[in-house]
Amino acid sequence: VLLTVDEGELKVLLLHRQTEPARNKWALPGGFVGIDEPLELAARRVLERKVHLPQLYVEQLFTFGDPARDPRTRVISVAHFALVPADVLRASLNTAPPEPLTLARVRVPWEGERGGPAAATDDAGHDLSLAFDHADILGMAVKRLRGRLRYSPVAFELMPREFTLRMLQSAYEAISGAPHNKDAFRRRILASGEVKATGRLETDVGHRPAELYRYRPASP
Amino acid sequence: VLLTVDEGELKVLLLHRQTEPARNKWALPGGFVGIDEPLELAARRVLERKVHLPQLYVEQLFTFGDPARDPRTRVISVAHFALVPADVLRASLNTAPPEPLTLARVRVPWEGERGGPAAATDDAGHDLSLAFDHADILGMAVKRLRGRLRYSPVAFELMPREFTLRMLQSAYEAISGAPHNKDAFRRRILASGEVKATGRLETDVGHRPAELYRYRPASP
């Protein structure tokens, strides 16, 4: 489940299936694990084949094993989710071989961290038909990402190298699906010591430019 | 990973391996998934075979798939963790067939939710030798349980039907590995609306008896 925040919205990479089963539906990228291959490496390899992306954040999500989830035979999927900054992903998609893939908006029909299936929509806002139990997997990824947001610096994985605090807040809001308090957000992020001011300002923004920051992982 | 809190300490059910590999080491209960069996059902079945326990809390934990984790062949384990009140487990162990199993103390060499392997010790406090990567699995279970503690009513799964707030706090402390503030703990639990006073008091305690409460899941 490759997620990103693009233009203030949470998006997911989907592939258009050309073969049965679930032909013409949209699916999360997937593949088989090599007999001597670690699970996370397999997830990275699958993504690498679709979009050439080294060094992205990958985390194991959940293992889906319902006997009926694939009509062909018993398939157990160790789902992972990955995060990548939108600018990096866009650049990668432009150089990738022309494949029937899309970066779809994620529509989450529940609030907070309650969980449940999620939908993907096209640019017009119409739901895409997802293959197999991929709506459940997508929902689980969003739930996990929302949970990580509070206690883990995952949001920085979605930022370019230098970013403004407003950009970071916008990513938080896209993920959590709720607005955040500007003052409190700034105070909290700055107090966390996880960002370092560069002293430089953004340019060409038509209003007072914000300072650019970099992510600096906390030492302990 | 069957965990419980017994006598104020976090404990785990371990089986003594009688056969190679890892002979004479201690292992978490495990087994193979049936070809048409859901994953969580398999976990429940395995536990049921060891200790007859209906209706216990089971949650998928993490899937361990390192190619070298079992010396015989590639084995991928979808680890689950389960919670059971100590009194229920003790009663069940007494009626179970005499098997080489133990309820070992869990020793967590890290603080908070940092994660990492955990150890199991005998009553004298000496570490037991754990089979395969089961120290990693145990550590992951403790990490997850500590994480659940704050935002999820899992601690009630470890309580008998009626319990005092002090017992509940003791379980929290055993799991988190850190003392809690009594006043704040009481306020928080009572304010959560997840416990219902019974009006009855504990008896034969040699000091002022505490009121007994029951768990009442929050409505929404």
Add this chain to the structure above:
DNA sequence: GCAATAGTGTCTTTCAGACACTATATC
């Protein structure tokens, strides 16, 4: 009465939300 723990009241600290205000780019 003594020991031990249950349970309550209050003060302080911390932190998030709300709001108002000043600052500084582009146009």
Add this chain to the structure above:
DNA sequence: GATATAGTGTCTGAAAGACACTATTGC
């Protein structure tokens, strides 16, 4: 100068920690 957003200062309210105090059982 207008506009829009960046960034700061201050008040308030919620919740946790600290501490002191009262309550109630068995012995």
